[in-house]
Amino acid sequence: MRDADLSLPEVRAFNAVVSAGNFTRAAQQLGVSQPAVTAQMRKLEARFKGPLLERVSHGVRLTELGQRLYRITAQFAELDHNVRALIKPGSASSLEEIRLATASPLVFMPLIARFVREYPEVSLKLHTATTDECFKVLANREVDIGLFPMHWDDRQLSRLAYRDHHLVAILPSTHPLAGLSRLSLHQLQDESLIFSRRYSYTQQLLDRLIQQEGLALKSSIWIDSRTDICEAVAHGLGVGFAFKGDIPAQGEYAVVPIAEAAEAITEHVVWLKSRSDLPEVRCFVDLALRVLGESQASCLR
Structure with missing residues (x-):
């Protein structure tokens, strides 16, 4: 990299293109013109020895170098979210989109549907994959919440036990x-x-x-x-x-x-500890806790 002094507009443009998938939607997301996004991306890529994005039929995707950069710059967006959360504690007004990854869609679909009913103005993006793939996109901050059986310990992650099955x-x-x-x-x-x-x-x-x-x-x-x-x-x-x-x-x-599968596995709601104060994480986890509380109360009747 020839110059490490990245500007905030460059970072915002880069993050928007990654999350939106193309330059047009990124410009709409930022409320600027497409040429403005293109100009910021050109300035950013000029700092690196290789390309950050490659064009594909449906838009753009990250190169290996771009993936490495995004794992760093994604934290800038979290800073914005955290500041808004401090300004308006307990408010979901800043929540515009939530990104989920699940390895168990049938298990979690009732919870997801409940979220959509309670937050109808929030855009939902649902990614279904294996447990390992869900963990990877969560760790890379490509999603906000993971819904999968987390069968290992990780100090970077928080988890909420949601359901057991065999x-x-x-x-x-x-x-x-x-x-x-x-x-x-x-x-x-x-x-x-x-x-x-x-x-x-x-x-x-x-x-x-x-x-x-x-x-x-x-x-x-x-x-x-x-x-x-x-x-x-x-x-x-x-x-x-x-x-x-x-x-x-x-x-x-x-x-x-199956007789040999006597031990149940636990499905979890999983999130990065560093992102616990983000509105999307806080709202979803709070809802999951309420749903679990309602279920336990129903069983005690």
């Missing part, structure tokens, strides 16, 4: 094992199996259980979407696996607990 087997409703109250992985050795993508937490846990039991369970069918896995099971392609709360309630399939 790994289960999904079988065709006519399958001989479908009526069992519980089955063992050993009973599936001669079955056609359907696995989910390798890097999903579901598959990681299933692989560990298979290894612990000394089994050689394999699959020739790999499907990313849990909804699609359920459809494949319903059409007789094999036995699938998922966490219970991630399975649609109705379908031509049966859900049977």
Whole structure:
């Protein structure tokens, strides 16, 4: 980099282009002309030895250098948010958009829908991905809240336990094992199996259980979407696996607990500790706490 004295307009333009995805929407977001955004970006890129953005069919995307810079400059936007939060404590008036990433959309959709009802003027961006991918975009400040099973400790993150559920087997409703109250992985050795993508937490846990039991369970069918896995099971392609709360309630399939998966996994609402005072984080976490409180009160009646 030839000159480290970046200006605030350059940083704002860069952050806006990244979040908006193209120059036109970035200009609208900043309330300036597109040429003004382009000029700031040219000044910024002139300071670096390589490009920060590359043009693609749907807009622009960050280069590796741009990603490294954005992890730093994203904190400037947080400073603005934090200052507004101090000026108007407890106010959601500055909340315009919330970005969520979830590995468990069915589990968290009621909470997301509740948020939309309570904050109808707030724009919602929902990203669905694996647990590891959700963690990555949260750590990179590409989203405000992560909704996934956080099964490790991280001093940078705060988390709120939201729901427990277990790994289960999904079988065709006519399958001989479908009526069992519980089955063992050993009973599936001669079955056609359907696995989910390798890097999903579901598959990681299933692989560990298979290894612990000394089994050689394999699959020739790999499907990313849990909804699609359920459809494949319903059409007789094999036995699938998922966490219970991630399975649609109705379908031509049966859900049977797995004996070896006795330990429940916990779905969490997750956020960066450094961003706890941002309106989008504060409002969503407060809502999650209220929903949990209402649920506990209902169970005590």
